[in-house]
Amino acid sequence: MDTEATGATVPDTSSPGGLARTIRLSRAEFAPLARHLDLPEPGVLxxxxxxxxxxxxxxxxxREVAELLREFTELSAAVVRIALLPLAVPDRVVDARSALFNSAPTQCRLYASRRSEDVFVGLRPGLDGGFELLAPFAPQDLAWWVQLQVQFSSGQPMPLPDKELTAEQLAFLLVLVDAYKTVFFRSFAGRRTEPTPVTVSLTDVLEAQQDALRVADRRWISHAVAELFASQLHPGGQAGVPLPPVTAVVAERELRRYEEAGYLERAGTGDSPAYEPGLTLATFAGTLFTWISLLSLHDVQVVGHEAGRPVAQEDMVLFVVTEPTVWALVSQGLTRAREDWSAVRFGLRALGVVEACNLAAEFLRPIPELELPEEVYRPRTERAPVTVAAPATERLSRPPASPVPPGPPAAPAFRPTHRVPSGGMSAWTAPDPALKAVTRIDGRVELQLLERAGDWAHIACSNGWSAWVDGRRIEEIGT
Known part of the structure; x- marks a missing residue:
């Protein structure tokens, strides 16, 4: 998207001002609150x-409903009902997620409804294990939040290794950055008498990919971005959609393409040459060595109703905030992708702080002049997926490419570190208590701990299946 042509302006953020109030709830308190406010039967989203x-x-x-709504005492019941109505009959869901360097991503899911004008209801996990509702959450509140995330960058124009990328090419570029970061810091292991160029090889790239799959280290950009992508909720409720893996075939093809474009210079001969990054690629990679924060906005908007289910449009923008600039990735083709991202394309931009805020403001504008049929708001009678449709707007001009799908990555060996408590435990597809548990794991089953995110634990079982569980309950083997 050409942010200079949008005409968007940065909202007035001289004070955080917004109207949003916080309601802290346990799961048991949602039903009494919904009954008290006479909210409609829940819609499909x-x-x-x-x-x-x-x-x-x-x-x-x-607790008594009056206690739950103590922040709203000066408002009438009708106003409070309108403020919380999007929670029951949403026609739009925005996942707003952020992560500081080397930290787990935080998430707030925002629900909007054309029946409740231009406000959101935010839902996020609470620090006490419950939930927090933020309402009425205005677009200005979200704009303020975006500016807080990107303000630490100097926002200078930077050279780009590519302006448009397929999902596969994006995965390679992130892994290439991690490979270059690894060999760059290894070069400091000993002193040298004369300059020696830092080079990467095919082996370095493939090792960086395997490290990303095997070790959940958020300091490396390929894992940090993939984690944000995989935690998003897509139409139909599925989460865990990954970036395509970087296979040897993909890596060899992309290394040749970067060499032909002048971004890599061959530094050796033989069957496995090394490559020295040129100034453009080295500058891009260097800014990502110690990125400041990641910020993703994932937007699902209902645009109609067909065959008994809502039809939705899906888009995403990801900001990678660094000290020199704000890198922005804007999706095209995500609506049609479902679990196969082979045709998804991403526009890559280097933005200043004002441009990033303008892009976010433009991205978050609802689809204009859209009238939705009554069927969109009827209670759901089945857990059928939301249908995706051709996007109402395109964020990039060129059509998506169709590369050959890559093969599956090699699975790491299973090494049990923990086990399920004797009573068994529930498992989720993502560390999000707003989701419904997908299954229950039997007691005493051995698990491998992959990573932790607060009280959540990402685990794998011996058959390769992975999920998120309550990390406070798993038992360490040997204790």
Missing amino acids: SPLTDLCAPGPDATGPV
């Missing part, structure tokens, strides 16, 4: 279907 369902997590003390 509503989280209330899961949050109000009975279960072991929906037990415990329930």
Whole structure:
């Protein structure tokens, strides 16, 4: 997207001002609150279907509704109902996620409804294990949040290794940066008497890919970006959609392409040459060695209703904030992708702080002049996926490419580190308590701990299946 041509302006953020109030709830308190406000039966995108369902997590003390709504005492019940209505009948969901360098991403899911004008309801995990509702959450609140995330960059124009990338090419570029970062820091292991260029090889790239798959280290950009992508909720409720893996075939092809474009210079001969990054690629990679933060906005908007289910458009923008500039990735073709990102393209931009805020403001504008049929807001009777449709707007001009799908990555060996407690435990597809547990793991099953995110634990079982569980309950083997 050409941000200079959008005409967007940075919202007035001289003070955080917004109207949003916070309601702290346990799972058991959602159903009484919904009944008190007489909210409609949950629609297809509503989280209330899961949050109000009975279960072991929906037990415990329930406070009086007046106590839950104490931040809204000066507002009438009708106004509070309108403010929280998008939670029941949303026609738009925006996942806003951010991550500081070497930290787990935080998430707030924003629900909007054309029945409730230009406001969101935010839902995020609470620090006490419950939930927090933010309402009414205005677009200005979100614009302020975006500016807080990107303000630490000097926002200078930077050279670009590519302006448009397929998902496969994006995965390679991130892994290439990690490979270059690894060999660059290894070059400091000993002193040298004369300058020696830092080079990367095919082996370095493939090792960086395997490291990203095997070790959940958020200091490396390929893992940090992939983690944000995989945690997004896509139409139909599926999460865990990964970037394509970088195979040897992909790496060899991309190394040749970068060499032909002048971004890599061959520094050796033989069957496995080394490559020295040129100034453009070295500058790009160097800014990502110690990125400041990541910020992703993933937008799903309902645009119609067909065959008994809503039809949605899906888009995403990702900001990688560095000291010199703000790198922005804007998706094209995500609506059609589902779990196969082979045809998704990303526009790569180097932006200043004002341009990044303008891009976010333009991205978050709802699709204009759209009238949705009544069927969109009817209660869902089945857990069928939301249909995706041809996008109403295109964020890049060129059509998507269709590269050959890559082969699967090699699976790391299973090494049990923990086990499930004797009573068994629930498992989720993502570290998000707003999602419904997908299964229950039997007691005493051995697990391999992959990573932790707060109280969540990302685990793998001996058959290769992975999920997120309550990290406080798993038992370390040998204790």
